[in-house]
Amino acid sequence: MTFMKLTAxxxxxxxxxxTAASARDQIxxxxxxxxxxxxxxxxxxxxxxxxxxxxxxxxxxxxxGLKRFCEGVGENTIDIAxxxxxxxxSEIATCAENGVTDIVEVRxxxxxxxxxxxxxxxxxxxxxxxxxxxxxxxVVVDGALIDNPYTMWNEVNPDLPAQAIQAxxxxxxxxTREVFEDNVILAGCEAVGDFEVYLAAAEGxxxxxxxxxxxxxxxxxxxxxxxxxxxxxxxxxxxxxISSPEGIGVFGLAFYENNTSLLQVAPMxxxxxxxxxxxTGEYPVSRPLYFYIKEAHIGVIPGLQEYASFFxxxxxxxxxxxxxxxxxxxxxxxxxxxxxxxxxxxxN
Amino acid sequence: xxxxxxLYTVSDNVRRRNAVEKRFRFYGLTAIAIGIVALIxxxxxVLSNGSGAFQQTYVTLSVHLPADKLDKQGNRDPExxxxxxxxxxxxxxxxxxxxxADELGWVMPEGMKPKDMGALISKExxxxxxxxxxxxxxxxxxxxxxxxxxxxxVDGYMKGRVDREFALLDSNIDVExxxxxxxxxxxxxxxxxxxxxxxxxxxxxxxxxxxxxxxxAILGSAYMxxxxxxxxxxxxxAASIYLEEFAPTNKWTDLIEVNISNLAxxxxxxxGILGLAIFINFAGLPQSxxxxxGLVLTLMTLPTIIIATRASLKSVPPxxxxxxxxxxxxxxxxxFHHVLPLAAPGILTGTIIGLAxxxxxxxPLLLIGMVAFVKEYPSxxxxxFFDPASAxxxxxxxxxxxxxxxxxxxASGAIIxxxxxxxxxxxxxVLLRRxxxxxx
Numbered sequence: 001m002t003f004m005k006l007t008a009x010x011x012x013x014x015x016x017x018x019t020a021a022s023a024r025d026q027i028x029x030x031x032x033x034x035x036x037x038x039x040x041x042x043x044x045x046x047x048x049x050x051x052x053x054x055x056x057x058x059x060x061x062x063x064x065g066l067k068r069f070c071e072g073v074g075e076n077t078i079d080i081a082x083x084x085x086x087x088x089x090s091e092i093a094t095c096a097e098n099g100v101t102d103i104v105e106v107r108x109x110x111x112x113x114x115x116x117x118x119x120x121x122x123x124x125x126x127x128x129x130x131x132x133x134x135x136x137x138x139v140v141v142d143g144a145l146i147d148n149p150y151t152m153w154n155e156v157n158p159d160l161p162a163q164a165i166q167a168x169x170x171x172x173x174x175x176t177r178e179v180f181e182d183n184v185i186l187a188g189c190e191a192v193g194d195f196e197v198y199l200a201a202a203e204g205x206x207x208x209x210x211x212x213x214x215x216x217x218x219x220x221x222x223x224x225x226x227x228x229x230x231x232x233x234x235x236x237x238x239x240x241x242i243s244s245p246e247g248i249g250v251f252g253l254a255f256y257e258n259n260t261s262l263l264q265v266a267p268m269x270x271x272x273x274x275x276x277x278x279x280t281g282e283y284p285v286s287r288p289l290y291f292y293i294k295e296a297h298i299g300v301i302p303g304l305q306e307y308a309s310f311f312x313x314x315x316x317x318x319x320x321x322x323x324x325x326x327x328x329x330x331x332x333x334x335x336x337x338x339x340x341x342x343x344x345x346x347x348n
Numbered sequence: 349x350x351x352x353x354x355l356y357t358v359s360d361n362v363r364r365r366n367a368v369e370k371r372f373r374f375y376g377l378t379a380i381a382i383g384i385v386a387l388i389x390x391x392x393x394v395l396s397n398g399s400g401a402f403q404q405t406y407v408t409l410s411v412h413l414p415a416d417k418l419d420k421q422g423n424r425d426p427e428x429x430x431x432x433x434x435x436x437x438x439x440x441x442x443x444x445x446x447x448x449a450d451e452l453g454w455v456m457p458e459g460m461k462p463k464d465m466g467a468l469i470s471k472e473x474x475x476x477x478x479x480x481x482x483x484x485x486x487x488x489x490x491x492x493x494x495x496x497x498x499x500x501x502v503d504g505y506m507k508g509r510v511d512r513e514f515a516l517l518d519s520n521i522d523v524e525x526x527x528x529x530x531x532x533x534x535x536x537x538x539x540x541x542x543x544x545x546x547x548x549x550x551x552x553x554x555x556x557x558x559x560x561x562x563x564x565a566i567l568g569s570a571y572m573x574x575x576x577x578x579x580x581x582x583x584x585x586a587a588s589i590y591l592e593e594f595a596p597t598n599k600w601t602d603l604i605e606v607n608i609s610n611l612a613x614x615x616x617x618x619x620g621i622l623g624l625a626i627f628i629n630f631a632g633l634p635q636s637x638x639x640x641x642g643l644v645l646t647l648m649t650l651p652t653i654i655i656a657t658r659a660s661l662k663s664v665p666p667x668x669x670x671x672x673x674x675x676x677x678x679x680x681x682x683x684f685h686h687v688l689p690l691a692a693p694g695i696l697t698g699t700i701i702g703l704a705x706x707x708x709x710x711x712p713l714l715l716i717g718m719v720a721f722v723k724e725y726p727s728x729x730x731x732x733f734f735d736p737a738s739a740x741x742x743x744x745x746x747x748x749x750x751x752x753x754x755x756x757x758x759a760s761g762a763i764i765x766x767x768x769x770x771x772x773x774x775x776x777x778v779l780l781r782r783x784x785x786x787x788x
Contacts, residue, residue: 028636043553048478059749078635315435322555326554
């Protein structure tokens with residue numbers, strides 16, 4: 001029965017050390033998988049340069065991260081949520097219900113979304129309208145809404161090569177999808193003029209409701225297999241592109257820059273995507289990246305304030321820093337963000 | 349009737365039956381062949397991708413450590429010298445590369461900057477140099493010879509993963525940089541050797557595939573296996589002994605039995621949800637900790653251990669129990685002195701197989717925060733059980749998602765390590781069974 005004794009003592013030790021395990025001393029971060037590479041670069045450098053332990057960074061998506069962020073205040077909740085979109089009002093409400101009231105929003109920079117294809121294939125030069133016509137569920141032909149009849153890119157736009165339409169777009173759970181829909185498909189829908197047709201056909205009591213319905217109709221993508229939702233990350237999109245070289249994939253700029261030996265990028269609206277064109281706003285498809293700090297944890301979890309300040313410091317998030325080198329587009333208003341973070345610390 | 353013919357002439361019936369048997373053998377062989385081909389394809393892809401992870405390129409350079417930059421006060425006090433961050437050390441490494449290139453007669457091509465030359469060394473080197481200087485403050489002001497990791501692309505060049513054609517297209521390295529690498533190889537500064545650091549060092553961020561290792565993941569997995577072993581084995585064995593030897597047969601025990609078999613088939617992610625709800629949200633245990641991972645995997649492994657233990661208890665013949673009871677042993681004595689030792693090899697085999705299954709599990713860890721970037725080693729147990737850690741399969745999962753192509757090699761290398769652990773565990777299980785199993 002030594003087994004029994006062993007178990008009993010093991011359980012006892014575990015129980016004792018559970019109570020003895022005092023205040024958590026490392027920062028816990030969770031959220032967007034787009035922000036994850038940047039957050040882990042910062043966490044690594046933070047651990048190297050400060051006496052605090054290296055923060056633990058989890059991914060899992062912006063929504064999942066914010067959900068955990070809003071679970072409450074205390075050591076068993078995360079300190080920082082990474083997000084590739086702004087926090088929603090509904091999430092702020094959930095946070096408030098659970099006692100998370102003071103949330104500091106920190107914008108770290110911009111992420112470009114690029115359209116890339118196999119390096120040995122045809123080169124493309126897109127306009128948003130090409131993507132709308134190629135991928136929309138229904139398009140207007142001769143004044144009537146019909147199921148999307150296009151199968152080749154040159155049918156959509158005679159300047160494009162004669163290649164079958166096959167696109168790998170981010171799945172609906174990705175923050176990237178929203179940007180893709182708003183800045184490319186919807187923009188294309190409006191450019192072609194189909195938006196008006198949808199608006200005329202839309203049902204609704206108010207102008208606003210009709211507009212919303214028309215927007216929704218614009219961004220619904222065809223389901224006949226020419227547009228494929230990728231629910232995994234960019235490595236999966238890349239794997240799909242390699243197995244069907246006719247396809248065109250939607251990637252983050254950072255991912256593309258690490259894989260330029262496999263991919264060629266297509267200009268959108270006549271602009272090549274690069275950190276410069278995105279910073280100036282010339283390249284149309286980009287979005288800000290954020291992280292959110294729980295103010296109640298500043299001063300409780302050691303190093304939280306220092307981590308946040310370090311993240312937005314010039315040597316990390318500036319145009320010559322490691323984040324920019326990895327593909328993040330530095331925020332021209334970084335100084336304001338630094339001031340926000342400094343102010344958050346001053347309150348405590 | 350055909351059975352009137354001689355035994356020596358093969359009747360239609362027999363011929364048909366023989367043909368059926370032949371066909372069945374053929375199907376069986378085909379099935380095995382398909383299995384073996386799949387295994388070979390899998391193993392060869394993993395081995396060809398991953399064997400590179402066990403080799404690493406190192407660069408040895410003389411780095412000058414100027415006192416005016418690293419220790420402005422001149423007190424050689426590590427606390428004061430901490431104010432110089434790794435960003436202050438990387439120019440020193442860049443200068444070291446430039447100096448060595450000059451010595452070797454390098455003519456700087458058009459458009460190449462000193463920064464591009466410094467980029468041949470891993471970003472990890474600045475941290476390595478800083479730690480070395482802080483630990484040995486007296487080296488400030490001198491020139492030291494130090495061995496550093498080469499950048500992932502340079503490492504890939506040494507392993508044949510990167511070539512000039514690749515460099516033409518790649519944005520992280522160009523052909524001129526590879527020319528410089530060739531020069532440094534001639535100069536004897538580059539060396540490729542076995543990569544122990546892959547097994548011992550912690551994970552690294554997306555910019556440093558060359559520095560990423562499995563240290564934290566192996567420790568985390570080991571801690572979890574310890575928790576599983578110390579909880580699942582006693583609980584599982586106690587439950588099985590009671591159910592098999594002492595419990596009356598009624599509808600309650602039937603119900604329990606059905607539930608145990610059911611639990612064995614529950615998808616592992618469900619245990620993760622349970623673990624999040626009970627151990628983290630209710631009991632308040634920390635996130636990303638091996639103790640929670642271990643508890644979740646214990647729940648997952650218990651049914652396997654109970655089923656294996658009950659099977660091996662059942663296989664002990666009743667005559668052993670009867671004989672023990674016959675010479676006056678109590679029921680408990682009969683079980684613990686006679687039945688249990690005879691069933692032990694079977695129990696151990698079941699436990700090891702259960703552990704091996706738990707070792708490769710990722711899904712439940714996803715929900716309890718173990719799928720994370722963890723760079724800090726957990727401390728010694730028991731406190732270490734509560735520190736954040738990673739796990740082997742989680743590390744594979746994480747690395748396959750990184751953008752840099754260097755992580756493909758790392759991920760496959762991690763798969764090889766995981767496979768080696770699994771093979772060892774399964775081999776031990778087989779050996780134990782061969783060595784100790786009794787047949788009646």
